[in-house]
Amino acid sequence: xxxxxxxxxxxxxxxxxxxxxxxxxxxxxxxxxxxxxxxxxxxxxxxxxxxxxxxxxxxxxxxxxxxxxxxxxxxxxxxxxxxxxxxxxxxxxxxxxxxxxxxxxxxxxxxxxxxxxxxxxxxxxxxxxxxxxxxxxxxxxxxxxxxxxxxxxxxxxxxxxxxxxxxxxxxxxxxxxxxxxxxxxxxxxxxxxxxxxxxxxxxxxxxxxxxxxxxxxxxxxxxxxxxxxxxxxxxxxxxxxxxxxxxxxxxxxxxxxxxxxxxxxxxxxxxxxxxxxxxxxxxxxxxxxxxxxxxxxxxxxxxxxxxxxxxxxxx
Amino acid sequence: xxxxxxxxxxxxxxxxxxxxxxxxxxxxxxxxxxxxxxxxxxxxxxxxxxxxxxxxxxxxxxxxxxxxxxxxxxxxxxxxxxxxxxxxxxxxxxxxxxxxxxxxxxxxxxxxxxxxxxxxxxxxxxxxxxxxxxxxxxxxxxxxxxxxxxxxxxxxxxxxxxxxxxxxxxxxxxxxxxxxxxxxxxxxxxxxxxxxxxxxxxxxxxxxxxxxxxxxxxxxxxxxxxxxxxxxxxxxxx
Numbered sequence: 001x002x003x004x005x006x007x008x009x010x011x012x013x014x015x016x017x018x019x020x021x022x023x024x025x026x027x028x029x030x031x032x033x034x035x036x037x038x039x040x041x042x043x044x045x046x047x048x049x050x051x052x053x054x055x056x057x058x059x060x061x062x063x064x065x066x067x068x069x070x071x072x073x074x075x076x077x078x079x080x081x082x083x084x085x086x087x088x089x090x091x092x093x094x095x096x097x098x099x100x101x102x103x104x105x106x107x108x109x110x111x112x113x114x115x116x117x118x119x120x121x122x123x124x125x126x127x128x129x130x131x132x133x134x135x136x137x138x139x140x141x142x143x144x145x146x147x148x149x150x151x152x153x154x155x156x157x158x159x160x161x162x163x164x165x166x167x168x169x170x171x172x173x174x175x176x177x178x179x180x181x182x183x184x185x186x187x188x189x190x191x192x193x194x195x196x197x198x199x200x201x202x203x204x205x206x207x208x209x210x211x212x213x214x215x216x217x218x219x220x221x222x223x224x225x226x227x228x229x230x231x232x233x234x235x236x237x238x239x240x241x242x243x244x245x246x247x248x249x250x251x252x253x254x255x256x257x258x259x260x261x262x263x264x265x266x267x268x269x270x271x272x273x274x275x276x277x278x279x280x281x282x283x284x285x286x287x288x289x290x291x292x293x294x295x296x297x298x299x300x301x302x303x304x305x306x307x308x309x310x311x312x313x314x315x
Numbered sequence: 316x317x318x319x320x321x322x323x324x325x326x327x328x329x330x331x332x333x334x335x336x337x338x339x340x341x342x343x344x345x346x347x348x349x350x351x352x353x354x355x356x357x358x359x360x361x362x363x364x365x366x367x368x369x370x371x372x373x374x375x376x377x378x379x380x381x382x383x384x385x386x387x388x389x390x391x392x393x394x395x396x397x398x399x400x401x402x403x404x405x406x407x408x409x410x411x412x413x414x415x416x417x418x419x420x421x422x423x424x425x426x427x428x429x430x431x432x433x434x435x436x437x438x439x440x441x442x443x444x445x446x447x448x449x450x451x452x453x454x455x456x457x458x459x460x461x462x463x464x465x466x467x468x469x470x471x472x473x474x475x476x477x478x479x480x481x482x483x484x485x486x487x488x489x490x491x492x493x494x495x496x497x498x499x500x501x502x503x504x505x506x507x508x509x510x511x512x513x514x515x516x517x518x519x520x521x522x523x524x525x526x527x528x529x530x531x532x533x534x535x536x537x538x539x540x541x542x543x544x545x546x547x548x549x550x551x552x553x
Binding site: 186189190193196200201202203204205206207208209309 | 367
């Protein structure tokens with residue numbers, strides 16, 4: 001019984017990272033009914049970007065800010081170049097494009113930075129690249145590498161690591177902030193209007209293309225936050241982290257009710273906890289399958305997801 | 316010069332020509348109506364004016380500005396605002412939130428918005444009773460009032476109303492048409508109305524165009540068309 005509570009707590013941190021990625025899946029799906037399978041790769045690219053920026057000697061807040069802007073703009077460009085021309089071409093074409101983009105990014109990063117995991121301080125792989133860039137990497141001993149706090153709360157043997165608590169708190173605040181942005185600000189209301197009724201949103205004057213770009217930007221920026229947290233927590237980034245965490249985050253978004261912001265958080269946490277429970281009870285072989293098993297069960301019982309609304313359409 | 320001037324407008328959906336070289340105009344202060352049966356091209360005309368559909372040929376000038384290449388939100392900013400067919404209210408938002416979104420294109424102070432809201436409530440008191448209710452819980456007629464109210468929040472120089480009578484109880488249709496006249500007479504709002512219910516539309520409009528499979532086949536003063544023999548046979552059930 002006591003173990004159970006411990007696993008629940010442990011799962012919160014894992015789930016929080018899924019949640020931060022799931023927010024982007026959910027927002028983009030909300031406005032375009034598009035599952036942007038390349039979103040997981042944005043998380044991966046963000047994790048690399050921030051790790052290298054920090055290894056170049058930038059303070060972590062600057063590295064994070066730059067990463068959010070760079071990956072955000074990258075996502076905007078991706079939408080403009082790859083998805084926008086396919087509007088009106090049905091749902092299958094953009095979906096296949098998304099899968100293609102995901103594979104492309106994963107393989108590009110692997111080709112450029114190598115297939116092996118990187119950890120702090122990041123190194124440029126041997127070869128031509130390192131001849132170019134290697135000299136710019138500062139002496140590792142000079143770097144200020146960000147650390148998640150190491151401390152523990154020990155309460156009657158229930159151990160809560162400070163870093164897990166911190167990751168969880170960040171995820172909760174980001175979700176709240178996003179929800180507030182969507183409800184209280186003008187651009188946020190535009191995103192919501194577009195998600196609820198696209199043509200009506202256009203007719204009240206919501207700028208369509210700009211709002212779509214903004215949605216991609218925000219989703220990508222949040223994925224970079226997740227990338228930094230994951231990179232610090234595991235002290236490693238790999239070209240494959242996007243595909244594994246990304247798919248689970250997608251499952252989390254659907255589980256919570258895709259298009260519903262608090263649903264992404266809830267879905268992420270449920271999946272994170274489920275994973276930890278399986279590991280805790282010696283079933284870690286099934287860890288990665290858990291997300292999808294839960295997803296299937298929930299969708300059978302509640303097709304709209306945990307927090308999604310099912311509504312009859314009035315005509 | 317007319318407020319809205321459309322020349323040789325042609326719209327294609329793939330190989331199908333939904334509109335063929337139609338030309339029409341709306342003058343300030345008028346109610347102009349498009350009548351015609353289902354599929355005649357009324358909604359296509361409205362959607363093209365609002366920039367939801369692109370014209371393949373022709374010119375649309377509003378307040379002297381060519382708007383056929385503008386995006387929807389830019390057209391709304393110029394003051395050409397539509398209450399669409401099927402109403403398209405924001406289902407999960409309250410009546411008040413729906414109305415406030417109507418003013419999206421026109422950043423206004425809270426005081427101004429409150430004033431505009433009162434204005435809409437004066438026209439449709441029913442909306443005030445339902446102010447905090449989600450839009451999807453409203454009846455069809457109430458949703459229509461909401462759609463018109465939302466368009467009014469944008470302070471339109473030209474209000475497009477697409478099929479305001481569609482799927483609404485006859486008694487409410489009467490009421491809504493009275494309100495349209497009231498808007499036009501008391502506040503001088505210029506209105507372009509697309510309507511299947513030709514008799515109702517011709518009764519309140521100043522001028523009318525008759526659309527048949529994408530072409531304007533008749534036009535003139537609405538009162539004259541109401542007594543036109545051919546039109547009576549085709550659309551007015553008499």
